[in-house]
Amino acid sequence: MEFSLIAKHFTRATPGAVLGVGDDCALLAPTPGMQLAVSSDMLLEGRHFSPQDSPAGIGHKSLAVNLSDLAAMGATPRWATLAIALPEENDAWLTAFARGFFRMADQHGIELIGGDTTRGALTLSITVMGEIPPGQALRRDGAQAGDDIWVSGVLGSAAMALAYRQGRLFMEQIDAAKVLPALYLPTPRVALGIALRGLAHSAIDISDGLLADLGHILERSGKGAQLAFDALPTLPVVQTYLHETVARECVLAGGDDYELCFTAPADRREAILAAAASADVSVSRIGQITAEPGLTVLAADGQPLPYDKTGYDHFAA
Template identity: 60%
Template sequence: MSSEFDLIRQYFSRPAPDAILGAGDDCALLQVTPGMLLAVSTDTLVAGVHFFPDADPALLGWKSLAVNLSDLAAMGATPRWATLAITLPEVDDEWLAAYADGLYRCAAQHHISLVGGDTTRGALCMTLTVMGEVPPGAALRRDGAQAGDTVWVSGCLGDAAFALAAIQGHLNLSDTDFATLSTRLHAPVPRVALGLALRQIASSAIDLSDGLLADLGHILERSQVGAELDYTQLPVSELVHDLAAHPAFDRCVLAGGDDYELCFTAPADKQDAITAIGASLGLRLTAIGQISAEAGLRVTDGDGLAIALDSVGYDHFAS
């Protein structure tokens, strides 16, 4: 039977060229680029809470790192290193090989090295800590939004939430449509390049993990401002647009989790620069509202009338 150290050597000890010393010792040894700040974020994914226990392990490996990289993207940080603490109910070599391949595929795409972690026996879950670098004064934070700033969002909203609704039996989709939407749920794309491009342009930023309203709300709270969003400007994919009559449409688009897009604010005079960034990255960037001095978050329809909101997003400890 494989020991803890056998598992680490076999699945999670690939070369880490950016580390002085990677996995295999009591600690990793890392050299931060002189003059740079270290950005650090940790996320835990738990079976039955963040993913289904029978999830494809290769996609789970990708997603478990990608959602952490999304946090670095929201800070405008360049990914450098990651650690993984994984708890397993049993040793399943086929599952571990697929999970590791998915994780390392995401790591290779974003030039981040796995440099250590831990393995434990218990209910399936994984905790990743990611580290990135950002120049002093260049980090995108939640507390910089100012009255008059424009609110922007990358990509499209609601795809992942509708995929989850289909898995839970609340929505019938064709196999083709489900495959398209479920890719957004199971294999999110962290907007690292966008975060880097928004340095010195965005006044604040956050990644959308718990839903637009909830996550934008964190910016408003930290910045001590409010916002008004134009419902008609919210970007949705063609598939989600076709589901506009579904009772869950507003909840999925406004409060659905797992988008992993960036929501950010910027002075109004940065519009041309942001449009150019979107064009250079081939990424849809949409202005959806404005920051106001008055506290609170308001969503209006095409006639400027407020829309009643019955949900703002996911909360692990909400009753």
């Protein structure tokens, strides 16, 4: 059953690989002179997605969140492996999942070259591989004092959608419909990451929350930061709920945005905007890197805005 399942749902031509699905290992020939960027993510039913979620949407998101890691490094996607545990064989579910997965794969030129299947609680584990010229990777440890801090797209939509679904935030249905796509169908900023090579000093994707993920840059770079809350980009519908504490937490620490947070010198502002335009994505300047450690968020009146939560805890109950 395992091999027929793989053959039916996950075997496709892989012209970019020497050998793809069907043997003990895949065989790859990276482009000469390029470095490999490799990342893995695991998604569990009940923790990262709901049993009621669309399988096509799960397929989309499972690959998108991995591609976001490649985007954060400025890597060009090439290959992926997929390991999937299923409580039982479900042909209709797998057909829809594969449709969403391969739609995302085709958008970014990534080939599925192998993986594994077994029986168990529904779990997805994906490894992605990309390529990048030596010395051009966007890393977390390169932020410098005086750098501008930028983010792509908008923040807080996915977290607000989850809060709405969990009953922690009450929204009008017409408003909820505007944020739900961010939760189910995130967009990895691959083209922007590639365009930022040679421009950004550091970068990370926002998966656990802006404050938590920016905090990783600050820790690795030995720097601090000052952010302006009013500069954080959000959908207009999100702004109408910012009087609620939970909504402000969604913007600052909600996670699941899969936008890029990056730093760059002030004299590269025009080049950053041009890079974003070439990638067809908006970017916003939200603060500055400081030499002194610590992360401060300023309210509109210039006073520090208190916050208790910085991001998602993978080991919280």
